[in-house]
Amino acid sequence: MENNNSIKSSGMILLSIFLGHFLIDFYSNIVPPVLYLFSSKLSLTLAQQGMVSALIIASASVFQPIVGYFTDKRTRAWLLLASVLWIGLFMSFTNMINNYYMLLAAVALGGFGSSVYHPLGSALTIKFSNRSKGTSLSTFLVIGGLAMPAAPAVVLPLTRKFGLNVFPYLLIPGILALIFMFFSGLHKITVDQEAVKEQGEKSKLGIYKIKWLSLLVLIPTIRNLVFRSMITFGIQYLTLKSVGLDLAGLAITLFLLVDPIGTFFGGVLADRYGYKNILMISGISGGIAAALTFWSEGPVTLIPWLIMSFAFCLSNTPTVFITQSLIPRNTNLATGLVFGLPMGLGGLGAAAFGKVADSMGLVATARYLIVPVIIMICIIFMIPKEWKTA
Numbered sequence: 001m002e003n004n005n006s007i008k009s010s011g012m013i014l015l016s017i018f019l020g021h022f023l024i025d026f027y028s029n030i031v032p033p034v035l036y037l038f039s040s041k042l043s044l045t046l047a048q049q050g051m052v053s054a055l056i057i058a059s060a061s062v063f064q065p066i067v068g069y070f071t072d073k074r075t076r077a078w079l080l081l082a083s084v085l086w087i088g089l090f091m092s093f094t095n096m097i098n099n100y101y102m103l104l105a106a107v108a109l110g111g112f113g114s115s116v117y118h119p120l121g122s123a124l125t126i127k128f129s130n131r132s133k134g135t136s137l138s139t140f141l142v143i144g145g146l147a148m149p150a151a152p153a154v155v156l157p158l159t160r161k162f163g164l165n166v167f168p169y170l171l172i173p174g175i176l177a178l179i180f181m182f183f184s185g186l187h188k189i190t191v192d193q194e195a196v197k198e199q200g201e202k203s204k205l206g207i208y209k210i211k212w213l214s215l216l217v218l219i220p221t222i223r224n225l226v227f228r229s230m231i232t233f234g235i236q237y238l239t240l241k242s243v244g245l246d247l248a249g250l251a252i253t254l255f256l257l258v259d260p261i262g263t264f265f266g267g268v269l270a271d272r273y274g275y276k277n278i279l280m281i282s283g284i285s286g287g288i289a290a291a292l293t294f295w296s297e298g299p300v301t302l303i304p305w306l307i308m309s310f311a312f313c314l315s316n317t318p319t320v321f322i323t324q325s326l327i328p329r330n331t332n333l334a335t336g337l338v339f340g341l342p343m344g345l346g347g348l349g350a351a352a353f354g355k356v357a358d359s360m361g362l363v364a365t366a367r368y369l370i371v372p373v374i375i376m377i378c379i380i381f382m383i384p385k386e387w388k389t390a
Contacts, residue, residue: 009185010128014136016184017121017128018143020084023177024117025144027084027091028060029151030170031107034159041164042100055104057347059111064340068119068332077124077189079116081181087113088174095164118144118340119332122320124189126331134275138267138317141339145260149253208388209326213337215379216323219279220338222376223312224346226290226369229353230305231255233362240363241301251302255309262313275318276383282318283377286311287370294367326387 031038035049044052071079090110097103122140129136158166181187230237231252238248270278289311292304316339323334357365 012184013128013186013189014125016181016186017080017125018140019177020080020117020181021121021140022143022147022150023084023174024087024114024121025147026151026154027087027170027174028056028111028114029148030091030155030167031056031094033152033155034164037159037164038094038103042098042103044100048100052103052107054347054351056107056111058344059108060114061340061343061347063112063115064119064336065333066336067116068334068336068340069330071120071332077120078187080120080124081178081187083113083117083120084174084178084181086110086116088171092167092169092171092174095167115336115340119336122335122339123332126324132268132271134267134271134317134321135264136267137320138264138270141267141316142260142264145263149256212326212383212387213323215382216319216326217337217342218379219283219315219319219376220342221345221349222372223286223315224342225349225353225372227259227309227312228346228350229366229369230309232350233354233357237362237366238301238305241296242298243301244299247299247302251305254306258306258309259313262310263316265310266314267317269314270318270321275321276385279315279318279322279380279383282311282314283380286315287373287377290373291370294370322383 032053035044035052038044038052039049087110090106090113094103094106094110097106122137125136125140126133155170234252234255235245235248238251239245243251266278266282286308289304289308293301293308296304319338320335323338324331327334353365353369356368
């Protein structure tokens with residue numbers, strides 16, 4: 001009976017972590033779709049609107065490794081509840097801001113809540129998964145992926161009818177989620193990692209581990225570089241490939257939807273066939289699809305375009321687990337390094353991609369993306385089946 005109660009308790013905790021993750025990513029994405037309304041209110045230029053959007057991504061991702069490092073010794077789950085409330089408050093009341101720099105400060109501070117939630121939430125997801133840890137982690141990632149299209153789907157029709165005045169009411173679902181998370185008992189959990197010290201030298205970050213951490217970070221960074229570049233410039237890129245405007249817009253939507261699907265199957269398949277094997281399949285199939293995308297013409301381009309998104313996203317969960325196995329004492333840091341940091345670096349890479357495309361042309365520049373993709377595949381093949389213990 002106690003065992004059944006324990007399973008039910010773990011299930012409630014997992015559900016509350018997933019719910020919190022959805023709200024975190026929902027609030028992270030409510031401002032960018034309606035920046036045109038902030039532009040009318042604050043007289044923002046296109047460059048200023050771009051800065052607001054970039055700052056949200058940066059603050060929500062770049063700090064994740066830092067947060068992970070400081071929370072590895074002791075994971076305090078109440079921070080998950082605090083993060084949801086924090087980001088909800090900052091993002092839901094941006095409509096009251098009447099100054100561009102105050103808006104920048106608000107979204108930057110609010111985004112920090114996302115940086116706190118992701119490494120803690122993923123670590124606790126793995127801890128409370130009785131079986132199929134890859135499936136549980138991929139579910140955690142997928143729920144965040146679904147929140148991204150859900151935010152504009154909710155915010156755009158509401159703001160069209162009520163304007164930015166509707167923003168404070170968006171805090172209501174966050175409060176309801178917090179109530180559920182509180183009654184699940186999530187806030188009472190404290191995970192002490194000191195026991196892992198028994199691993200002694202295995203836990204220390206020597207040259208060997210630092211080298212592999214640097215290489216492992218490159219895998220999702222390159223994936224994010226390609227992903228962000230294709231999303232940011234996708235409409236223009238596909239129209240240059242003789243794809244109609246309406247079809248190109250649909251392709252962007254499908255590209256985003258395929259992301260969480262690939263992430264989910266990556267975790268499920270990794271549980272069955274091994275993380276390294278799925279990582280190799282992801283790299284090879286994604287690389288082939290990328291090459292076909294960059295060198296094909298017409299609507300047929302959309303087939304490898306979508307396969308590329310699916311294939312690359314298969315690597316999300318395996319990369320996290322492989323990195324955590326390298327530094328088992330620093331699982332939160334590992335998650336931040338290969339999940340949060342690459343998002344920010346990939347976004348910066350996409351900006352650099354656009355700068356190069358201004359002079360070389362969009363289609364020609366896209367073909368050069370195959371170079372980092374090949375480097376990514378080489379890194380994947382270099383990953384050993386087992387890490388050295390000293």
